[in-house]
Amino acid sequence: MKLARPVKVAAADSRVRAVCLPSKRLTHNQTEICIATGWGRDAEDGPLAGRLLEARVPVHDNAVCRKKYGHSVHIRSGHLCAGHLDGSSGTCVGDSGGPLQCALGDGRWILAGITSFGSGCAKPGFPDVYTRLSYYLPWIKSKMVRN
Template identity: 60%
Template sequence: MKLSRSVTTKENHLQAICLPGANIPLPRVCIATGWGHTKTRGSLASRLMEARIPVHDNKACQAKYSGSVPIRASHLCAGHLDGSTGTCVGDSGGPLQCSEKDGRWNLAGITSFGSGCAKLGYPDVYTRLSFYMPWIENKINKSRLTNELSNFYTV
């Protein structure tokens, strides 16, 4: 991505994040962040909230939802099954980010839905970014080509 002007990253409040490669190896703990509600029927967070949550196998996640919600390959499930921590209403669209051994962060998922707010026994469901990487790469490559072609003029 090319910005129209430079961005100052004072005090490390702004950083780039990597797009994911292959699927996330399990077991894995990642971080979900959001400005949503802090509890069911609660108020919106006054500051950005962070939850360190384990990522779950999709088959186990499907078993938790007992077929009431189809868990597809395009989904990623994460959250504490004891109901202690997870995402809530208003967090949808927020990132699920995972750190790599080399210190880089990957955007593994985008908060999609859950069964309440960190509901006991139910992980939250995210859009799995690695599933959409071929589409994302196609869009990036088309954008690059368009930018390259815009440098040529017809006389």
């Protein structure tokens, strides 16, 4: 999506703010806070949410998702593995395409991932899989340069 004009930095108390693109690959021990948001269901058999839902999720090494999804999905470098292994919270049906935002140590928030798929809704033992934005940065930047 290309905006007609630059986004103005909003006041700290604003509900709408710009998020930074990642400058490098996010690793599982690089951040303490990542939040997935979406308008999907809050239970696998429930209705779509009437308000924006959020889940604070830990980032894992992709090996965790390879182990869990290896039989059905080939986890690649362009994937990002994140979510609670105990099933306490995560993304759900209808959240695909939503953001995974992570806070860096310097206070900036980055768009680390885009919700791709999971086991349903926070199934114990199965983290969610996101599209890793840093992997696609060269392509994103090439499109941003073009008019």
